[in-house]
Amino acid sequence: MQTKPFRIGTRGSPLALAQAHETRRRLVEAHGLPEEMFEIVALSTQGDRIQDRALAAIGGKGLFTAELEEQLADGRLDLAVHSSKDMPTLLPQGLYISAFLPREDVRDAFVGKTAPALMDLPSGAVVGSASLRRQALIRHLRPDLNVTIFRGQVDTRLRKLAEGEADATLLAMAGLNRLGKADVATEVLDPERFPPAPAQGAICIESRLGDKRTDDLISAINDPITWTAVSCERGFLAVLDGSCRTPIAGLAKVEGQHIVFHGMILTPDGSQFHEIRAEGKASDAAAIGRTAGETIRSRAGSGFFVDWT
Numbered sequence: 001m002q003t004k005p006f007r008i009g010t011r012g013s014p015l016a017l018a019q020a021h022e023t024r025r026r027l028v029e030a031h032g033l034p035e036e037m038f039e040i041v042a043l044s045t046q047g048d049r050i051q052d053r054a055l056a057a058i059g060g061k062g063l064f065t066a067e068l069e070e071q072l073a074d075g076r077l078d079l080a081v082h083s084s085k086d087m088p089t090l091l092p093q094g095l096y097i098s099a100f101l102p103r104e105d106v107r108d109a110f111v112g113k114t115a116p117a118l119m120d121l122p123s124g125a126v127v128g129s130a131s132l133r134r135q136a137l138i139r140h141l142r143p144d145l146n147v148t149i150f151r152g153q154v155d156t157r158l159r160k161l162a163e164g165e166a167d168a169t170l171l172a173m174a175g176l177n178r179l180g181k182a183d184v185a186t187e188v189l190d191p192e193r194f195p196p197a198p199a200q201g202a203i204c205i206e207s208r209l210g211d212k213r214t215d216d217l218i219s220a221i222n223d224p225i226t227w228t229a230v231s232c233e234r235g236f237l238a239v240l241d242g243s244c245r246t247p248i249a250g251l252a253k254v255e256g257q258h259i260v261f262h263g264m265i266l267t268p269d270g271s272q273f274h275e276i277r278a279e280g281k282a283s284d285a286a287a288i289g290r291t292a293g294e295t296i297r298s299r300a301g302s303g304f305f306v307d308w309t
Contacts (some may be wrong), residue, residue, distance in 0.1 A: 106196045
């Protein structure tokens with residue numbers, strides 16, 4: 001019988017901590033255990049510490065997970081909680097994604113200082129974003145705008161906006177909801193026109209392969225619908241890139257036993273893009289995502305995929 005607390009690893013940002021606390025709450029409710037049986041361990045990651053450069057220029061998504069995965073692999077942590085969109089598609093040997101919590105809002109939120117909506121910004125306005133996908137989509141829809149790198153935690157980006165460093169920024173609606181800051185959004189963007197990052201809005205749990213004790217604990221809070229949808233999106237991502245060097249968008253919707261997928265790739269300047277739509281049995285979700293990725297890669301041609309960093 002478990003006597004020591006399970007150790008839940010997380011980044012130390014307010015949003016990451018909110019996600020870890022949600023995970024702990026769900027585990028407490030699912031197993032009827034006291035909260036003290038789950039210790040939240042906050043770690044600083046390289047991605048949190050380096051704030052002056054784009055992620056793609058300093059190593060990609062793994063910068064948000066490496067410190068957590070090191071402690072997970074050697075047993076100092078029992079599980080790690082992540083924003084699924086931050087997860088590389090290739091994980092360290094011996095680790096895997098063991099669960100997804102029910103998905104939050106998948107959409108992007110526009111936070112405007114000088115205009116309430118993206119299409120209302122005056123020509124030449126500055127939009128701050130660190131996401132290659134968001135930057136490319138902004139340039140695709142509004143090539144007359146100036147896009148600048150905006151990194152940092154949610155409050156940092158909102159402060160930069162308030163101080164006049166940009167006219168607007170974009171944030172994940174899921175993060176704003178989890179932080180109780182939904183009211184800062186001046187527009188919620190239509191995912192058909194402004195598709196989200198693969199796995200956006202989903203919290204995932206990473207654990208060790210073969211750790212039956214932890215698997216049994218986590219399986220009770222896994223959401224099958226989110227698992228299916230994100231498996232499709234990550235299948236698409238894995239074929240195309242797997243890091244954060246390519247502007248890639250993808251959203252899968254599970255409708256009963258059926259799944260519908262919409263994917264997009266863009267050049268960083270937004271001038272070129274390719275879209276794909278696919279559907280099939282929900283049980284084939286990962287394969288549908290991979291096939292969509294292979295199809296759009298073939299359609300775009302090898303010249304489309306260069307190291308844009």
